[in-house]
Amino acid sequence: MSNTKFTQQVLNSSQKKSGLSRRHFLKNTTAGLAGLGFWGASSRAFSKNAAHIVIIGGGIGGAAAAKYMRLLNADVKITVIEPNTQYIFCPGSNEVLPGWETLEELTVTYTTLKTRYSVNVVQDKATDIDYTNKRVKTAKGEVISYDKLIVSPGPTLDYEAIDGFNKSLAEGEFPSAWHAGAQTLKLREQVLSMKQGGTVLISSPKDPYRCPPAPYERASFILTMLKEHNPTGKVVILDSKDSFIFENVYPYYWKEHFGYGTNNSMIEWVSKSDGGDVIKLDATNHSVITANGTVHKGDVINIIPPEKAGQFALQNDLAEGDWCPVNFRDFTSTKFTDVHVIGDSIDGDPMPKTGYIASNQAKVVVQAINDELHGREIANPFIINDCVAMASKDFGMVLTETFRFAGDGKRLEERYNIPGATNDPARQVILQKVAENWQRSFRKDIFS
Amino acid sequence: MKRYIFPFALAVFIISGLHSGLTLADSSPYASMTGGISLDESHALAEKYPATAWNLANTCSGCHGTYGAEFNEIIPPIAGINREKFISIMQKYKKEDNNNFVVMGIVTKPLTDKEIELMADYFAAQKPVQWTKENWRDDVVNPVAEKGKE
Known part of the structure; x- marks a missing residue:
């Protein structure tokens, strides 16, 4: 004291x-x-x-x-x-x-x-x-x-781990936008100016990487942008994993608002097992190639590189x-x-x-x-991770992980709890506000 | 985070029959996911390797501000909170069903009673900060409710 x-x-x-x-x-x-x-x-x-x-x-x-x-x-x-x-x-x-x-x-x-x-x-x-x-x-x-x-x-950010990709391509035509900055603005511009009915490809990396829910949050935000500016546009997440954080929340939101799981869905999630693992960028033909050889053409290509x-x-x-x-x-x-x-x-x-x-x-x-x-x-x-994320301005989510010391020479022991999606609009918006508030409070905690 | 033992099957799921205010049925693909060590194991490790009050309390600062004092929006400041009040609130969250409160319900469960008391001592000793946004629900939730009526 x-x-x-x-x-x-x-x-x-x-x-x-x-x-x-x-x-x-x-x-x-x-x-x-x-x-x-x-x-x-x-x-x-x-x-x-x-x-x-x-x-x-x-x-x-x-x-x-x-x-x-x-x-x-x-x-x-x-x-x-x-x-x-x-x-x-x-x-x-x-x-x-x-x-x-x-x-x-x-x-x-x-x-x-x-x-x-x-x-x-x-x-x-x-x-x-x-x-x-x-x-x-x-x-x-x-x-x-x-x-x-x-x-x-x-x-x-290991750009070169993806064949044909590198830092200068990320700074140019294929923004990763995984450190906030110029690439973030470039990606925004690309999504807004994409041709009607075009496809945004997001390559989500293998674990571990910075901010696990962020690729799915990003996909959700882009969907909101497309709904307004480009309603026939589409987002495809090509994943180098078979599961992802908040997979008990995001699909609910996508289903409610973007027809996820139907033929007319604005969003598709391709797991690693289903061939989602991106291994190559073909910059000339504006496409990516996955581990099983499938070629995906994208109008906007956002490769989040492994780390x-x-x-x-x-x-x-x-x-x-x-x-x-x-x-x-x-x-x-x-x-x-x-x-x-x-x-x-x-x-x-x-x-x-x-x-x-x-x-x-x-x-x-x-x-x-x-x-x-x-x-x-x-x-x-003793370490806690209170992770917040959003799907939109009125839909948020949160999870908690605690990490306990288990003795010298051992890793910390984790306990996690990820509440599933709620269909209560009040709770959805409260969680969004919590996420929004947290960003400000956390910034203040560290930098003021 | 470890891989979840959770099927990613999007089975046919009907939400129209559910009333607003309920969480989705536990059999749905949107059920809560818990894992890692059990709560009992977490509590046992807390007994065996006790953390300091400083460490415990400062895990709160990301949301509630440094010393629980630097923020004042819908997440309340907790600096200077009465010790017994803090304990009673935390225990209420800890005993509640996960989904009855948005964040603290899941934050409190791995903590032991002793840890909650240490945090209570720490925050009670800080310079109090008045929460000026106690009516935040009116601003946040009411517009949604109004929209729902339209």
């Missing part, structure tokens, strides 16, 4: 200061910057012997680790290394497709981390870890020493195969000491790859680091 009270005080006092310092900053930007040292972005002076927690990546996992580390401990130095000055929040980005949300609204900066939580944000790309000397090198040639390192680089651990983690030998193995008590790498890996890059099964999970892994890690700094035994981890 005393920790909480103390950090609450830190929070309150930095809150009071933030308005002042912002004005001060605007007024004195040039002079101020010149006078700032390495810790210049922070309003606090740290002890020379203060432990230095370095975080690679300013996504949800990295930002949550920085903020919650500060909430637990006012004395440590915290550095986040992140090349981008802005981050586009992924939760909610499917809603950019039908125009219910904007990228601007989803875009956050690191200002609050710097000013309110005294986090040093280095706008640079981390390249190498020197495990022996506990240092991180950056692209601009900076060398940053750490006492504890938290690696949260997000996933690598593996982030490039930084792969290059620094943190992975075994595609993912990084960790100890589940504190998410330390099983390969190197004083290094924690969180988020989409880890081999975290049965935990899915969601922002909510990444943020809760971050909390477990900073608690463990804080315990160690105080010479305490490292606490047992």
Whole structure:
């Protein structure tokens, strides 16, 4: 409790200061910057012997680790290394497709981390870890020493795993739109300008991948767009799996509104067993080829590529195969000491790859680091995933998973509960509101 | 998440006979899916490897805000909530049928009574935040009900 009270005080006092310092900053930007040292972005002076927690990546996992580390401990130095000055929040980005949300609204900066939580944000790309000397090198040639390192680089989208597909095609004619951004807008434009009666192909990847319900949410949103602009248009989901999350919800919605399961259905779902596994893109003929040799022509082709651990983690030998193995008590790498890996890059099964999970892994890690700094035994981890999704503006869904520690050397144990579709319009819209509210509350929890 | 033991058969399914307000019959392909370890096993692991109040309570922040205090829409703030009130609400959700409440019914079930008490202590110790959207149902549900009457 005393920790909480103390950090609450830190929070309150930095809150009071933030308005002042912002004005001060605007007024004195040039002079101020010149006078700032390495810790210049922070309003606090740290002890020379203060432990230095370095975080690679300013996504949800990295930002949550920085903020919650500060909430637990006012004395440590915290550095986040992140090349981008802005981050586009992924939760909610499917809603950019039908125009219910904007990228601007989803875009956050690191200002609050710097000013309110005294986090040093280095706008640079981390390249190498020197495990022996506990240092991180950056692209601009900076060398940053750490006492504890938290690696949260997000996933690598493995475009090349699909024959004939690559990153530049995704940035051009065949947007994956799996990181919110320009590709999301491109996909929106393609759907809106598709010829009447055309087909949108969505390739849903094999497990594990970021945000399991998102391909099905995306398909549902595109259906709503087509119903308005292109009622003879169609969506085909080609799946590299035989089952999917919320398969006890989405098909109900599709059936109710888009004739799913009938000859006139606007949507078709092709399982892996039925030949849905996309292995090749034929860009010239605007088609994809599945494992059983079937050619599917699409007017809009949205391939969500399979994933593996982030490039930084792969290059620094943190992975075994595609993912990084960790100890589940504190998410330390099983390969190197004083290094924690969180988020989409880890081999975290049965935990899915969601922002909510990444943020809760971050909390477990900073608690463990804080315990160690105080010479305490490292606490047992507990992780929840409350996953929300929508089918439309008036139909939402939610599931809960809890992950229990089951002993050192073991994976976490999962309990899940996924309520099925409801035919109660009031409940449908309440769940949609919960999903919508969660996106905002979660963004605020991590970035403000 | 582990693979579900769940047939994806879209059997003939008639919903017209169901009254609004009921959830779909459990035999439907839209039944709730539960799995992984049992609730008893989850509770047993909680006893064997107890988590801290800080860890337990901060799993709530994604929805209810940091310290349960930074959000105020249809998801209520829980910072500063009276300890006994928190426990009574959580226990009510925990005992209810899954579908009687939209989220908390499924969130509470794997938690032990002891864990709920630890969370209650944590949130009771936070600076209280007034919930100003207590009438959210009027805004969210009434338009749907009106639409239904048309």
